Amino acid sequence: MHERGPRVAVVGAGVAGLACARALADHGFDVTVFDKGRGPGGRTATRRVDPGLAFDHGAQYFTARHPDFARAVAAWLVRGVVAEWGGRVVKLEGGVATDTPPQPRYVGVPGMAAVAADLAATLAVRRATRVARAARTPAGxxxxxxxxGGAGPFDFLVAALPAPQAAELLAPHPFAAEAACTPMTPCWAVLLAFADRLDVPWDGAFVHGSPLSWVARNSSKPGRPGGADCWVLHAGAGWSAAHLEDSPDAVVPLLLYAFAAATGRTLPPVAYRAAHRWRYSLGADPAARTTLFDAAAGLAVCGDWLAGGRVEGAFLSGAAAAGRIVRAADGPVASAG
Structure with a gap:
């Protein structure tokens, strides 16, 4: 065994990668996380424009159904990392709003990125570092x-990436072909701040019969800046795919028009507008295997696409990958599950 514990490289600092890294670090492993972004979080992202404007432009909220994730959420609640969002969430179709079944919905405070920041605390995270290649050598x-730039050797590699990116990184390992079989759909997000409050009696809506799939009054979430009426609009997968290579300047007016049509309202003057393209937003492994693991190669794959999507799925997938690695460090047993 190594003096500081087995060395692990985790590629990807979304919730899955960070949950895996956090669990391994807590078990004494020497973990390094690599991520192409400027900060951890992946799609649990928050964009701050100035002190008065903030937008959760990726994951909007999360629920906690599995006991393991519920325990993590309970601890975050106690420490103020997350809070329950009490906004009214509706189904919106043809301008008619219908309430959705009530359930606790949680958000990071002061933004969704708070969850990732908490998981990443004390971890060694190499930001703005895109891993181009990974190779297994006799040393690791x-x-x-x-x-x-190179790093290693590592005893274990964890690919915590969207399925298409995992497929690219891991080839020619068989897991690359398995990841390639899981397509992921894109999502255009539009970030808006209105000069006046938009007069609708709800805070979030699943939109039907529209280019949009979801809209939310971001400023209604706990811990957000007061003042401006901030909204996030998510386009549906089909529309986003059809407009994948459009410019942000082209996307914004189209989705603004769709928002006005869906709400049946004349929108207030827009004080701020921007768009962000999530090339890999949603995907689901048909077998819902949670994680892929090859003990002989020292390789794990995790991500929300392996566990039904959502923030909860990402967390559970990362935790499952960590569990496999911990057990393999004592006596390897392999494969997917």
């Missing part, structure tokens, strides 16, 4: 970034 896993 070596990773190489786009700039040609």
């Amino acid at each position: 896993w070596q990773v190489v970034d786009e700039a040609g």
Whole structure:
């Protein structure tokens, strides 16, 4: 055994990768996380424009159904990392709003990125580092970034990436082909701040019969800046795919028009507008295997796409990958599940 515990490289600092890294670090493993972004979180993202404007432009909220995730959420609640969002969430179709079944919905405070920040605390995270290649050598896993910088050897490699990116990184390992069989759909997000409050009697809506699939008054969430009426609009998968290569400037007016049509309202003057494209937003492994693991190679794959999507799925997938690695470090047993 190593003096500081087995070394693990985790590629991807979304919730899955961070949950895996956090669990391994707590078990004494020497973990390094690599991520192409400027900060951890993946799609649990918050964009702050100035002190008065903030937008959760990726994951909007999360629920907690599995006991393991519910325990994590309970701890976050106690420490103020998350809070329950009490906004009214409706189904919106033809301008008619119908209440959805009540359930606790949680958000990070002061933004969704707070969850990732908490998981990443004290971890060694190499930000703005896109891993281009990973190779298993007799000494262990070596990773190489786009700039040609190398790191390793590592006893274990964890690919905590969207399925298409995992497939690209892991080829020719058989897990690459398995990941390639799980397509992921895109999502265009539009970020809006209105000069006046939009007069609708709800705070979030699942939209039907529209280019939009979801809209939310971001400023209604706990811990958000007061003042501006901030909204996030998510386009549906089909519309996003059809407009995948459009410019943000082209997308914003189209989805603004769709928002006005869906609400049946004349929108207030827009004080701020922007768009963000999530190329890999949703995907689901048909077998719902939670994680893929090859003990002989020291390789794990995790992500929300392996566990039914959502923040909860990402967390459970990362935790499952960590569990496999902990057990393998004592006596390997392999494969997917």
